[in-house]
Amino acid sequence: EYRYRNPLVPVDSLFVAISQSGETADTLAALRRARQSGYLSSLAICNVPESSLVRESELVMLTRAGPEIGVASTKAFTTQLAALALLVIALARRHGADAERERGLVTRLVELPGLVEKTLALDAIIQRLAERFADKRHALFLGRGALYPIAMEGALKLKEISYIHAEGYPAGELKHGPLALVDADMPVVTVAPNNDLLEKLKSNLMEVRARGGELFVFADPESGIHPSDGVTVIEMPRHVTYVQAPVVYTIPLQLLAYHAAILRGTDVDQPRNLAKSVTVE
Structure with missing residues (x-):
């Protein structure tokens, strides 16, 4: 979408392109457009060192995840x-952060690696949870603040x-539309770290239960969210900070999607109609 609009580029701006493969056609086209738009420099965050994105960017951060x-x-x-x-921390240092x-x-x-290991240890619990998803046609994922994009990631993986x-x-934003979808056949998955928005999130969860929605909550043990009728709570590692939470709370949502797919008999590695690298527009 980037290259089909006329972006305003502030002085001394950095263009950041993120890609696993480094060969995504739209991302490469956006990078090439950015070169003509007055950006100070370009940064590729990529997993493949030999990719076109890495070669064509001035700066590179390799994610080093290994072959996916x-x-x-x-x-x-x-x-x-x-x-x-890491990029944000480096920029903060340059701007005089403490x-x-x-x-x-x-x-x-x-x-983070230790917290991820603890989260992966929940795999058997999440597998049993997925058994309650296998026959569903729809699901809603909720998050607040920095965890909203993580809810989007969970929904994307499931679909x-x-x-x-x-x-x-x-x-x-639940009351501005999605609440109309909530009923007993719409599972609602929520990520609930113990942060400043927790009490607001609890209020949102009460709204779901009041409409008969079934809740599946990945929660900090000290969140004060407890299992009850229609509420399943999966306890996450304790004391996950705001900088750790996006990574830690992504893992169980990905596992949930994986086990639901296995139970439904779909091809987990090669889902229909999709490709690993989207090399055409």
């Missing part, structure tokens, strides 16, 4: 999140590989 065979990106997505976090805070953020990122229609939506 399946069409639906999983580890490529989470490593892109980590790369973007050194102690910078060290704290880097420490939180270093802790990509299990062929269940799913929609990701900001929980705060």
Whole structure:
């Protein structure tokens, strides 16, 4: 979409292109358009060192996720999140950010592999949860703040590989449309880290239950969200910080999509109508 509009480019702007393969036609075309639009420089965040995107960009951050065979990106997505976090930290340093805070953020990122391992240990629980999704036709994913895009990622993975229609939506916008869809046949999946928006999120969840919706909540153990009739709670690792939460809460949503697809008998690695690298417009 980028190259079909006339963007306003502020002075000294950096153009950032993100791609797993580095061969996506639209992304490459956007990069080439950006070169003519007055950007100070271009940065590729990519998983393939030999790709066209890497060769054509002035700056490069390799995600180093290793080969990703399946069409639906999983580890490529989470490593892109980590790369973007590192980029933000580096930019903050250049703008005079406090050194102690910078060290704290880097420490939180270093802790991510351990938190991911703890999350992967929930696989058997998520597999049982997926059994309740296999016969569904629709699902709604909710998140607030930085976790809204993670809800969108969960919905995308579910529709990509299990062929269940799913929609990701900001929980705060629930009453502006999606709440009309909620009934007993519409599972609602929510990510609920213990952050400043938690109490607001709880209010959104009460609205879902009041309409008969079934909730599946991936929650911090200290969130105060408890299992009850129509509410299934999957306890996530404790004390996940705001910089860690997007990566950590992505993992169970990807696992949910994977197990739902297996139960439905779809091809997890090669979903219909899709390709790993979209090399044509």
